[in-house]
Amino acid sequence: MPEATEHNSLEKVYSSAEVEAKWYAHWEKNGFFHATPNPDKQAYTIVIPPPNITGVLHMGHILNNSLQDAFVRYKRMMGYEACWIPGTDHAGIATQNVVERALMKEGKTRHDLGRDKFLEKVWEWRKQYGGVIIQQLRKLGSSCDWEREKFTMDETLSEAVREVFVRLYEDGLIYRGKYIVNWCPKDHTAISDDEVNYSEQQGKIYYIKYPLVGTPNEYAIVATTRPETMFGDAAIAVNPKDERYAHLVGKAAMLPLAGREIPIVADDYVDASFGTGMVKITPAHDPNDFWVGQRHNLPQLNVFDVSAKLNELTPEKYRGMDRYAARKVAVADLEAQGLIAKIDDHTNSIGRCYRCDTVIEPYLSDQWFVKMKPLAEPALKVVEDGTIKFYPERWTKVYQHWMLNIRDWCISRQLWWGHRIPVWYCIGDDHCTLDCKKPIVSRTTPEKCPYCGSANLRQDEDVLDTWFSSWLWPFSVHDWPQEGNHGKAADLRYFYPTDTLVTAPEIIFFWVARMVMAGLKFGPSFTGSNDPAKNIPFKEVYFTSIVRDDKGRKMSKSLGNSPEPLDLIAAYGADAVRFTILYLAPLGQDIIYSSEKNELGRNFANKIWNAGRFLLMNRDQTGEAPKKSEFNLDHLDLADRWILSRFHSTTQEIMASLKDFEINKVSRTIYDFFWHDYCDWYVEMIKSRLYGNEPLEVKQAVVSRALDIFDGALRLLHPIMPFITEELWQHIRTRTADQTIMRAQIFEADTRLIDKQVEDEMAFVQNVIESIRNIRGEMNIAPSKEISLVMKLSPARHANRLKQYEGYLQRLARVTSLSFISNGARPKLAASAVVQGEELFIPLEGLIDLEFEKARLKKEIDRLNGVLNGIRAKLNNESFVAKAPKEVIEKEKEKQSIFEMNIEKLQKSYEALS
């Protein structure tokens, strides 16, 4: 147990570093983050969106993890068995790239090492650097259950991947097919969409005449930017609604240079208004043409080799030519035959390899796919029917749209780092049968071919898309499908489904949607239920904001416009960074962020710190109250009852905002309560008793009550600012080693203590004080100058009750004498004001410049008259009186008379000065 209760004298300025290190170590060492199935409690679970092992903490993580930690900590303090499961993602491409780049510095490629050696290198790298981000999350204060930390390439998670692959294959949902990938003709490898850099380029668009078969001298004219791919043309397409060409559909055209007939088909994909409205379809060399080809069952003719040179499917003249050389020759040949209608300038964006800048070639190759339609349907339903709720809700539309237009998922990747596809092929020997050509899909490495018995097997070279492991994350973290063998069966039952997913909207398709599908598909095998509500991976999804810089640009590494989170934590403190980002995070809106904004959080931390210092200093002076003070309402004065009322309504508001995931509102509510209600008013008010002539036991009771409220407020704040609240919480009472604020309960809002009358009465006192301060300010009366206050109260307001609060007035407005006068009387020379209909005078006697006061009153009278005129106009408006509801009219009339009275009183004061 760190030395917390030993020293009660706190530094004047809160310094975060030491406190943070101390308490985080303490929490972790004592297992306070750890959760275990507990039948007496309800589970609350979050799985972390596993950061890439190549990643370092950026502002998006700060936001995302501050949110998750706040949610988990709130639930933990509300009596849930709260579990936040952390881990990392192996990030196939990113990680492989990092290691390859390192190799490149040694002048080597992965091919020099070979697959096994290369993978060893990656694992080494992972061991050395892959945990960086996990350590950084600790600095933020994340209360993750580190005993449960997982990695998507852990053996158990890899098992889950193979299991799912096999099951889907057996269900007929995984198949092998052709697909267009981004191919780099220089590196001879497929690269992912993310690795393609697109840029605008000035090029040409060629209009080529394809002779129509059967009608001489008539042509189909197609527009293309890539004439060299024409040898792979499989059709010409027009829009089915395009009347110009309706008569051609079903006919054929002659492919020039190749001398081959191709059909003319109709497809919605064609934009009738672009070009001629006729498109050549080249399924093997264009992604869109590929899909058109699928729909119309067209042949896929790949006319390039791996280096994008024309292959044997092209006329002999072109074979072996580079794609660009072939383009020139083909255009020249077409021109010679009079088959070029025209050539226009055309700007289009082309993709280049991020590594070698070679223009990417859409390339047809063999890939593995998951059929998505059957998986998507139930996943769409659970979001539409509210079994899973999105915050903000509008993302459900985006989700729906994607799910309804879903395409099959290409899951194979031409990489080495990742889960190798669990498929083997029989290389065969003399005994091979026809069946031997089938892929052998297996959970474990097969020893021999099941058909011919040959041991000569070769595993598929490719690995699986990284998302193929992450979509299982909510249950693979519990060692599914081997949970029984690993003793995790109870965990899976208890913690699944998870409750809240906190993630970025840009991965709604990659990750969120697929997790829903996986949960619904595989859930029944471990939940034992077909109820979607039991199988969904999470109940709520919170989509985070985008963090932008002060110019509105998205914060990113490449722009270099993001502050370094660890520097922020060092400079402002983790609590301040957390508070600031959560205070700024509106649900569904971006965050405009800059380092200086953390002053908000830092100043707040310091404010709380000093409030704690104040309480502790006073407790040390008065000594501990003999027994723990109880809120016996009879013995509380106005300030006590008021702060209690405010505390409970604050708690109520926070709980409501939390339910709606309005974390910025939560932050603002606790901030306003702490700073304004507690510090500005309550603490200042109790000073009048602490520094007065009260007996010691009264002072003790006052401090004790103040500490109780402080304790409650610390608990409300702890999930957002965990460190400073723990430090103070440990100081304000004697705690045992196993006590921690993070496992203390948040007090439930007691609505009986929310007292409207008390708040009204306090409002009156506060308004009187503010009014006096206002006069002081405007009249330039020094704050130190003592004044007397004369009040003329209406019968409803009891003078002797106000007299009770004289201490407050003295303390907060430097009123040294309070007296009352009856109706009709009036101090001779005084500044005056009306507060809630009651008249207030400050006799001036050399304090006030008469003309100043007159001008001040005049200004106020004019302002009130302005409002009054508005009310009168409204009440004189016939249609208002006729159509507005009675209550509204009554209210207006009431306001009218109040204003008239107040103005009259001020007017009299004004005249008295003249």
Next chain:
RNA sequence: GGACGCUUAGCUCAGUUGGUUCAGAGCGCCGCCCUUACAAGGCGGAGGUCGUAGGUUCGACCCCUACAGCGUCCACCA
């Protein structure tokens, strides 16, 4: 091109059963205070026809339409 979001003080943002004492907060600015928790603080003040133009309504920051500007996602660029 499609979908969605945003526009309130110099800056960053609050503001739902539509009702002139709700036009507000923080930062910044101006003035006064180093008052025994806190100058990373306290008190007071100035500052906005709530993007533009219409419409609905007795009444619009709030509801509807159009437009402008900014932004996000998706699609497309043959």
